[in-house]
Amino acid sequence: MKSESFNPPFTNIAPYYDTIMSFVNYPGWVSYIETILLTNNVEAKQILDMACGTGTCLKLWLEKGYQVIGLDRSFTMLEICKKKISHYNNNLGLINCDMRNVSLKSPVPIITCLYDSLNYLLSEGDLLSCFHNVYNNLTPQGIFIFDMNTIHSLCDEWGNNTFHRKDKNIFSTWQNIYDRKTNISTLKLTLKIKENTKAVMLRECHKERAYPLTVIRNLLDNAGFSFSLYRHLTFRPADENDLRIMGVARK
Template identity: 30%
Template sequence: MENTEEIYTDFARVYDELMDNTPYEMWCERLDRLIAAYGVSKPERDAEEILDSERNLVVDLGCGTGTLTEMLYQKGYDCIGVDNSEEMLNIAMDKKAESGSEILYLHQDMRELDLYSTVGTVISVCDSVNYILEEEELLQVFRLVNNYLYPGGVFIFDFNTAYKYREVIGNTTIAENREDCSFIWENYYDPEEEINEYDLTIFVQEEEDIFRRFTETHLQRGYTAEQMRALLEQAGLKVLEIMDSDTGEAATVTSERVYIVAKEQQKELPTERYVK
């Protein structure tokens, strides 16, 4: 697998500007609804019996610069952001300092997730899981998620489908010129390996007439909903819903980005933690 520590380095400084059309608010509202619908519900009596500090935790895998993590925190969730890019986390920490939030950020590879407790919800959006190129490694991620989910907790994530890479993005070039930065996105898709490669060339203004050029190569794998379901079930998670990100309806063979909601189903409640 590609060394993800080599991406989102220089790109981090312009990430938020170039991703300003990302529907974070819509994603936040959707996640909030899904957590309310499927997440660990509050008991009718003796609320202290369930350890709130774990049940109400939301872990954002591949949190990037923390935009969505901050939004979820403002919704009232206790949040942990996990990302493999130190540069992206530095920007997230700047946002934390500005907002005064109490988000905990961890510099970790999701394939080696290591948390201090179980958590009520794990999320991963903006196709972060597509950076896991091997099914065996993605299965390991799902197993780790399942391990750290509170009994009955939920895992909500999105991914770009093989259909999107093969039929929509394909071999294309995208360019955009802005006031203080520009980029060229050259996309290539290998249908045999099911690997999508995009080479980013970015020009960032350093001084009035001086721009610095840097490049990054990103590799992502296209998955199908059937592949994801099989891996989740193999990891011990129960799939509750598979939806098209754009329509919010059931995913189809032509869905480009898909959301999946899966639930922890095997652990027993930690009765030794109950308050008598």
């Protein structure tokens, strides 16, 4: 199969994203973040979710009484997000832009960036630009909460493995290739969707990069943050054997 037949990430899979991610415990992730906010004495109720995708977390925050801003580079993901949250009373809004280059009208007290989204930044320079942007868009003492896949996750879990899944009417194939020199994982994702008598096939190519924890620490430091890195869903200090880490960074 020619590589050209794979579309860029988050273009045509958007309407199917929630079905193929139905195994993700988003309510558990949001409760964990609420605990992080509590332990950091953050009482503010305004959140910018960067790379919000189809907005599942935004909806959960709205249900908890937060005002939310969603930001994503993918127009099609934001379209799904808009439908999901349009009936909530939310004064803020959705922004279609790149998280390396965000400039909000007014700074916000809480910024989140979840579920691998930062791994889609493929160079240290891009990650640093993003951290600088986050810093500049936070109010004084604002908090930035994010997760990232580790090198262990991309190299050893995904590796050069191909996974198959079935979620409702969608059969998906996740074909991974890991480059040890760059720590970039290339995923060729194929969805076969059965709709009545028709079957539709969609293909996208995704690239994620993992960074050593020392690099993440240096970049956060460089951007001006005080921070802690935890093993995801815990308050245990992160290490390279974790699959996913959670960063909590204060301005």
